[in-house]
Amino acid sequence: MAEPGAAFKGFVSSTIKLCLDHIFPLVRISSGFNTALVCDSPSPDIKMALFTVLHTILLYRWQHFYRASVLESLSSGAGVSDNVNHREHLAGILQAYGQTLLQADINMFAHNLRSLEQ
Numbered sequence: 521m522a523e524p525g526a527a528f529k530g531f532v533s534s535t536i537k538l539c540l541d542h543i544f545p546l547v548r549i550s551s552g553f554n555t556a557l558v559c560d561s562p563s564p565d566i567k568m569a570l571f572t573v574l575h576t577i578l579l580y581r582w583q584h585f586y587r588a589s590v591l592e593s594l595s596s597g598a599g600v601s602d603n604v605n606h607r608e609h610l611a612g613i614l615q616a617y618g619q620t621l622l623q624a625d626i627n628m629f630a631h632n633l634r635s636l637e638q
Contacts, residue, residue, distance in 0.1 A: 528581075529581075532577060532581050532584045533584070533606065533609070535573065535577065536574075536577060536584075536606075536609045536613065537609075539573055539574060540609070540612040540613070540616065543570050544616050546563075546566075547563070547566060547567045547570055548619065564625070564627075564628070567620075567625075567628060568628070568631060571616075571620065571628070571631060571632055571635065574613050574616065574635075575635040575638075577613070578613065579638060584605065584606055584609070585604055585606055585607075585609070585610045586603060586604065586605070587605055617632050617636060620632050621633070
């Protein structure tokens with residue numbers, strides 16, 4: 521995803537869908553977000569890898585969500601939120617980040633806070 525060019529452009533949507541629909545629910549269950557379900561292994565390595573992938577998408581493939589430049593949007597009078605593509609993917613990623621900031625795992629909190637600062 522971090523490679524320049526359009527080589528991975530076709531994989532962005534499917535990668536986000538895989539992360540949010542299949543991997544994050546398992547990580548969320550094992551982290552105790554949903555106390556009705558119990559998972560045998562918390563797998564912190566998977567959680568860290570998941571958010572590394574999401575961070576890479578936000579950092580290097582932001583055009584997936586914002587096609588036009590933010591400055592162009594503001595100068596044309598349209599709000600930035602008017603030009604959001606794949607709104608459900610962006611909302612899902614931000615909700616996943618938000619949920620990890622509420623848990624007790626300080627390492628995950630620090631990792632995701634640093635990620636959001638970039």
